[in-house]
Amino acid sequence: MGKVLVLNQDYSALSVCTVPKAFLLVYMNKAEMLAESSSDYLRTVSSEYPSPVVIRLNRYIHLPYRGVVMTRHNIFKRDGNRCQYCGTHDNLTLDHVIPKSRGGKTNWDNLSTACKRCNSKKGDHTPEEAGMFLRQRPFRPSFLMFIRDFSGLADENWLPYLGSRERARS
Incomplete structure (x- = not known):
């Protein structure tokens, strides 16, 4: 049903x-x-x-408030369970687009789904510095x-x- x-x-x-x-x-x-x-x-x-x-x-x-709760599961849903760099469905994790070490926040607009390989390759850099491009910019869904x-x-x-x-x- x-x-x-x-x-x-x-x-x-x-x-x-x-x-x-x-x-x-x-x-x-x-x-x-x-x-x-x-x-x-x-x-x-x-x-x-x-x-x-x-x-x-x-x-x-x-x-009083009808927002979408920011959870790992909901971020994966928003991103279609795909790495936002290479598009794979395997070994997914969360990536801070602007790294936390550089002041990046843990919020809808800075978290993106990434596979372990791409997340490791990006490391402590922004996507531009690492020569990687996001398929979709992170956003807060209504x-x-x-x-x-x-x-x-x-x-x-x-x-x-x-x-x-x-x-x-x-």
């Missing part, structure tokens, strides 16, 4: 949850189903229910961008609520 996009009462993206959790919210009238799967169903002994794909909560949930582009979970039915990639990048 897939994942379900959970929207707040104002139709803003809130989170992603499992199908059983989403169905329970709908069944208990805490949420309404906005989109359902055309092929997956939840079955009981006597009934069959459509599997939710997008639900909207009936009450507004206030969240919550919506992370769900849409990097989570690998996005369903076609989610796009009206998350925005298309073209609109987000313009």
